[in-house]
Amino acid sequence: MKHWQELKIAALLGSQKTAAVLHWPEQDVGVLGRALANQPSALLQQLALMSVYQRAGQLPVTLAPTGAAASDARPYASAAMSRHLAYLLGNEGQIYLPLWLELARQARVLAPRRYLPALLKLGDQQKTWRLQIADVAGARGGWLAQHNPDWRWLLAGQFDLSSPALTEFWQTAPQASRELLFERLRAADANAALGFLQQVWAEENAATRKVLLEKLRAGLSMADHDFLENCLDDRSKAVKDVAVDLLARLPESALVQRLQQVAARIVHIRKGMIVKHIEIIALDSLSPALERDGLEAKPKRVDNLGEKAQWLRDVFAGIGLDWLNRHCTMSAETILEKLLHSEWANAIMQGLMLAAKRQRHQDWLLALLHADSVKMPATDSELLPLLSPDRREHYLLAQFKADKKTGAALKTLVALCNAMPSWSWSADFTVRVMESYQSLNRSGAPLSYEFERQVFPQLLALLGRCGDAALGLQPNQYPPQVLANWQLRRDLQQAFSTHHEKN
């Protein structure tokens, strides 16, 4: 476009310098252009000609083709499923997104292509959704992830674990990809995953070692024992702490046995005339062996516990609770009752709670929940998530019964559910929570601002999210927003169930 350049320069400088452009190519446009040079406003006229000529004569450029995504064998989600996904990707519906992802995985369908960027963005923010997203993203998602460094983790989520390139990928992948890959390896073959971890163990820095070691919690077994036992000698305290935590979850581990031997010297049963007593004789000093097992010689003062108290806490956190029952020949409740009178009660309770959480020991969890004492810190939100759902609901219902007027139990429930992952409420539990809400709402008693603005809206949201959706099919007088959420959940399930029936 030499002539256009020339004309442009003339226009910039003004027609008092160059009245008109006289050199034109030997084409039709040149004939016209030259003819215009003799007219009034010649330069403007030529600009007018050129502005049309230029627009009419645009030519495309040649571009080399780029690689395309491989095709997917699995079908894309149906229109009904996609409609749901569109809503769930927004802020309001996001709580149900994991449900959609799970249903899509079961139905073996892929997310529609247009929603992949939104899904990958969410996966970038929420690590826990990554595996599920990788599953529904398909080859198209993998192709897309290659174009954005933030989405590289998806490649690890989709990497073929039987590929011969696995070792190389495992050793060279960036941190985020490697975490996800290790989760998958561990889920596929726990022992093989341990081997992969040992391959790179020596070269990794402490932070990476800690993150990867934590992932051994899934599928933990005695097969991991020797490796973990070695980790007790790790240079990094963070890594060592994780190793202690994992070993304490294995009742047969050497660490648990060692701590039980120590505990046997601490917990003494004194037989009285009628009842037995438990006497605690705290440790006076720390042996190097105990330091290796995670006890700190000079710990910082935490939770108002001095060093001896902290040693006690750490010993109790590491023993098998069944062993303790046998050692004392008492039930969990009795042991707790006796121990609460001890001067070390606070430290021991903390240790036992940690042990109960590590071992998911249902009897002990319940006993700790019921042990109501000033010496016990408020722990419901820590212990309840580990109880099985039916025991958890049973415990909460008992609290509702105790308090019918003030709604304090409802408030506790809301606070609890905010602090722990949600679970699907049973029909009975849903009805009882609903009744409790409705009776309080109808009682006409003046409610505090907090109830009206915070507790109730949150409670209704919880009912909608966790309550038994099938209840909405019966005649009821439930609040419309709860019913709407239930309807949404039923519709969502139905969109996938019709798909199953077709196949």
Add this chain to the structure above:
Amino acid sequence: MDLRKSPVFYGIVWRIFKFKKMSGHDRQDIGTQEQDTVALPLISPEQALQYAPDDSSVKAAKKLAAVNHWQSLHQHTGADGHSLIWGEIRGSSLYQSSIILTGNFHFACNCPSFKRPCKHGLALLMTYAHSQHAFVGQERLPDWVSKHLDKTSEAAAKKAEKAAKPAKVVDETAQAKRVAARENKVEAGLQELQLWLDDLIRSGLAHAKTLSYSHFQRMKQRLIDGQASGLAALVDELQSALAQTDWQQLAAAQAGRLQLLLSAYQRLDSLPDALQADVRSLIGWNTPQDQVLATTPTSDRWLVVGSRELETEHHLRYRRQWLWAVHQPQAALVLTFTAGFQPLPPPLPLARQFDGALCWYPGAWRQRALIKEQGMPENLPLPSNLGYPSLAQALAHQAEALALNPFLAIFPMLLDNVIPQYHDGRWWLCDHRQQAVPLQIQGESWPLLALSGGHPLTMFGEWDGQRLTGLCAWQDDEIISL
């Protein structure tokens, strides 16, 4: 409320009884069956937002657009076919908001906001868009809702009455006099513009860039006074072209465009009739809608391929709505304008098809049209091989169009089998012959890349002579708006 008297209750009871006789499969179908029988219009949340008077209303409404913010949500479908939704929400007091969903949606709310629709109305409509099932059907309208309904039907009746009155008798001599006066005014304005433009180019565009705002403002004002508002807009474009980064290119082209129009007007009588109409409309003469609707309409099946909303100076907003004929492929442009707080009516739903008759505005190249008759938009499978098979063909067709109407600023292109590609820091649209043109995507480009995956798709966009602005793209049955 006594629940036993409520029709909802009976509806549920009936379902329960029917329920027992059904098989498991039927049972799961209840949800959809019920939804399908509801004769309420379906809208998407995006469509709901079209009614927002401004961005802050959108923001405020989004906060309230969740079911649990509303104390009650109801819907009602009357015997005469009108449907309403209403709800109550607690703000600084209890606000009652209702919307008549028939025809052009009509909003009412007792909040003191001067914006209409207010944030409550918008939030109600958005809530309705994504949680329609949360609206409980109710036969009896509350007083405040019936008042709203009465008020609207009164207004509609008045309008109908006004329309029924015979049109005013036109005084033809007076009209001719007015037309002649305007012609003279425009003539004078154009002469002045030619002088002004000559002066501008004499000292050069580099100098023009240094000129003050008022230099252009005076000329624009003069043209508006001379009833040539179209030219004033072109002067405005020249002024803003001078402020762009590649101003040398844009300003030279814009000066050329202005001169082209001036030259064309000087020998208007020697131009073909159709092109005369183009020149006149560019200068600022409007073609009355009645006159357009009186022409022979083109009937076809129209595919909605996208729309774009733009704003001019002086708060005038307008939408370019593009349609593509399925049987005899050609594009049609429907313009909708609005001013002030008035929202634009929602655009036609993307990718739907309707049978309709369109009347074309006079011009050498058919582009702008009015919808005379419109059937129900249907959701049919997206057609393939409807657009241009290659970029070369599309560009050749554009050159043909420019030969007939050199003033054509935008040329619509529906392109089959094209691949969006990112190359050298910018987007390109590449056809199967590896020929590419620059592509502009207004929103996010990731969904487009995800949809394509390096495979060909169909794209509709506006070609402005330099690059294509993509408006929608589809592959198989998935479509996105860009």
